[in-house]
Amino acid sequence: MSVDKKVLQEFTLERDNELRFEVESKTEKVYLTLKSGTAEVFGTELVKAKTYEFTAGAKVAVFTWHGCVVEVKGKTDVIYTAKETPMVLYSNCHAALEVMRVEADRENKRGPIAMLVGPCDVGKSTVCRILLNYAVRMGRRPIYVDLDVGQGHISIPGTIARASGVIINTCGWIKNAGYKQLISNAKAFEVDAIFVLDQERLYNELVRDMPNFVKIIFMAKSGGVVERSKSLRVEARDQRIREYFYGTPKNSLYPHSFDVKFSDVKIYKVGAPALPDSCLPLGMKADDHLTKLVPITPNAGILHHIMAVSFAENEDDIITSHVAGFVCVTNLDTERQMITLLSPQPKPLPNNILVMSDLQFMDTH
Numbered sequence: 001m002s003v004d005k006k007v008l009q010e011f012t013l014e015r016d017n018e019l020r021f022e023v024e025s026k027t028e029k030v031y032l033t034l035k036s037g038t039a040e041v042f043g044t045e046l047v048k049a050k051t052y053e054f055t056a057g058a059k060v061a062v063f064t065w066h067g068c069v070v071e072v073k074g075k076t077d078v079i080y081t082a083k084e085t086p087m088v089l090y091s092n093c094h095a096a097l098e099v100m101r102v103e104a105d106r107e108n109k110r111g112p113i114a115m116l117v118g119p120c121d122v123g124k125s126t127v128c129r130i131l132l133n134y135a136v137r138m139g140r141r142p143i144y145v146d147l148d149v150g151q152g153h154i155s156i157p158g159t160i161a162r163a164s165g166v167i168i169n170t171c172g173w174i175k176n177a178g179y180k181q182l183i184s185n186a187k188a189f190e191v192d193a194i195f196v197l198d199q200e201r202l203y204n205e206l207v208r209d210m211p212n213f214v215k216i217i218f219m220a221k222s223g224g225v226v227e228r229s230k231s232l233r234v235e236a237r238d239q240r241i242r243e244y245f246y247g248t249p250k251n252s253l254y255p256h257s258f259d260v261k262f263s264d265v266k267i268y269k270v271g272a273p274a275l276p277d278s279c280l281p282l283g284m285k286a287d288d289h290l291t292k293l294v295p296i297t298p299n300a301g302i303l304h305h306i307m308a309v310s311f312a313e314n315e316d317d318i319i320t321s322h323v324a325g326f327v328c329v330t331n332l333d334t335e336r337q338m339i340t341l342l343s344p345q346p347k348p349l350p351n352n353i354l355v356m357s358d359l360q361f362m363d364t365h
């Protein structure tokens, strides 16, 4: 459905209704204003009379608990009002977490650690956002942990109030190794609650595999969640990398580009192919191939790859060290033995250990 309206559209939303719209065209902008009543976008309360701008790719839901009138200006690709939403359920989940936070405050314990799981495109990130926004609106400062390696978001800045707890977003990869990863994340973060969006099979597997003290809660997905095609996902990922280096139209960043000698950096890749036991000397056990470090000699294969600049002091620390940030290899000159790096900060690099990722980025800026 294409609604080609440059003119203003006014919507009167009844209580518990949601106005959903999408902006697809790269050249269009859509402006939203709350005229009366109260409304929120993914848990963020709208300020009356303030105009909010949405650009290409935005998929938005304006929800109202008590009814409101909103004005939408600009060309939306889809726009409709939904009467059925799972917002009451999401708000109940928030209320349950808040009860645990109050208890944590009272008993000076740590607050609830909750994890959101489910297949792709069920609204995991959106529910995280709603739960975080509701918590922040109550004066809490929960930590947002984004384990979604596919479509990550920027974590919420702020201080850690011990009782506020943690909300963990995960990836839509929920089968086989992806499922094992979810279980090990749940253990590593010592989660108290897992919210399962949309998939009963996953819910039952978690009930079976998690200890009894972890609450597993099934949640319906919202009918508004928009599926993203593979190409849209790739585009979104590319956009996130571009924003890392160049910022957003409202907040531009100016990255640096400089040459580094091959001999001035040590490049590693994490993970080596698994060796079958039969290839090992008798009595030897294979190292964990997934965390094995492989040194890389600069070659054409590293071109356009994103590399993490590790804080590690030596090779043994790489797996457990933080990273300072990311650079991208934009050129490789074998004659001069130089690589050109795109970097958020000027030369020199904070450390000479680089960890190569599989992610590639074509810098067409």
Ligand code: ATP
Residues within 6 Å of the ligand: 018, 020, 021, 058, 059, 060, 061, 119, 120, 121, 122, 123, 124, 125, 126, 127, 148, 150, 151, 170, 171, 172, 222, 223, 224, 225, 226, 227
């Ligand atoms: P993935 O795991 O595949 O990254 P996800 O399960 O985290 O996806 P989201 O990113 O939360 O899914 O949602 C997908 C898209 O749907 C987002 O662009 C989001 O803004 C949109 N969306 C979510 N809920 C609604 C809603 N109620 N109305 C309109 N759009 C929505």
